[in-house]
Amino acid sequence: MSTTLTPAELLVNEAKRQASYTAIDEHVDATTKVIGIGSGSTVIFCVDRLAQRVKRENLHIVACIPTSFQSKQLIIEAGLPLADLNQHPIIDVAFDGADEVDSSLNCIKGGGACQLQEKLVAAAAKKFVVVADYRKDAEVLGTQWKAGVPLEVIPMAYVPIMGTLKALGGNPVLRMALRKAGPVVTDNGNFVIDADFGEIKDPIALDQKLISIPGIVETGLFCRMASVAYFGGKDGTVIVRKAPAL
Numbered sequence: 714m715s716t717t718l719t720p721a722e723l724l725v726n727e728a729k730r731q732a733s734y735t736a737i738d739e740h741v742d743a744t745t746k747v748i749g750i751g752s753g754s755t756v757i758f759c760v761d762r763l764a765q766r767v768k769r770e771n772l773h774i775v776a777c778i779p780t781s782f783q784s785k786q787l788i789i790e791a792g793l794p795l796a797d798l799n800q801h802p803i804i805d806v807a808f809d810g811a812d813e814v815d816s817s818l819n820c821i822k823g824g825g826a827c828q829l830q831e832k833l834v835a836a837a838a839k840k841f842v843v844v845a846d847y848r849k850d851a852e853v854l855g856t857q858w859k860a861g862v863p864l865e866v867i868p869m870a871y872v873p874i875m876g877t878l879k880a881l882g883g884n885p886v887l888r889m890a891l892r893k894a895g896p897v898v899t900d901n902g903n904f905v906i907d908a909d910f911g912e913i914k915d916p917i918a919l920d921q922k923l924i925s926i927p928g929i930v931e932t933g934l935f936c937r938m939a940s941v942a943y944f945g946g947k948d949g950t951v952i953v954r955k956a957p958a959l
């Protein structure tokens with residue numbers, strides 16, 4: 714089925730492409746061997762660019778480590794070498810999209826329900842590079858992305874977890890599948906709760922509270938993980954933000 718994109722969607726797509734191509738060009742060279750591949754629509758352009766560069770420059774990438782079913786398919790379709798984290802526990806550089814990025818490069822991720830594997834890959838990477846369009850660039854988390862923090866949870870405990878989240882001041886919603894009579898089930902067989910906490914001024918503190926709730930397997934708050942973020946603009950420019958020195 715072919716879909717025609719609106720002018721606004723084309724603009725966003727081009728911003729994603731510009732950010733991804735710039736990030737790949739600045740962080741992949743002949744010394745890069747193991748690459749983490751995130752999930753979502755922006756990362757498609759990273760894989761595109763990587764495949765072009767491998768072909769053109771004969772780069773010898775040893776392994777691409779996926780973060781989801783989708784990114785596994787992308788790696789296979791691009792003819793890149795697929796491997797897993799247990800074969801390559803240290804990743805040279807990982808590229809991933811984000812739903813929102815704050816001024817310190819803390820991110821909300823998991824719009825595609827892949828945050829658990831995405832965080833494992835990001836944590837194993839020497840450098841975690843975020844690629845996004847202009848809509849994701851925020852001063853404070855929770856100001857642009859209104860869908861809440863995605864939380865991967867153990868199915869048998871989603872009701873008590875939602876109770877605990879409410880007691881913490883959140884507004885939790887069990888994520889439902891679009892074309893299935895039931896909840897979204899992650900690549901790891903879990904459910905996703907999107908918990909809205911409004912503006913998140915201290916994402917590190919919130920992340921610590923959330924991850925200590927029994928049954929929450931992983932949160933979509935990626936704090937102090939990104940080294941650099943690339944934001945594609947409406948005008949073809951790319952804004953590069955580096956993580957603050959700690």
Ligand SMILES: O=C(CO)[C@H](O)[C@H](O)COP(=O)(O)O
Pocket residue numbers: 751752753754755756809810811812821822823824825826827828831
């Ligand atoms: O975290 C993610 C998936 O779990 C994605 O990286 C995030 O949702 C951004 O996606 P997109 O590039 O399509 O905007």
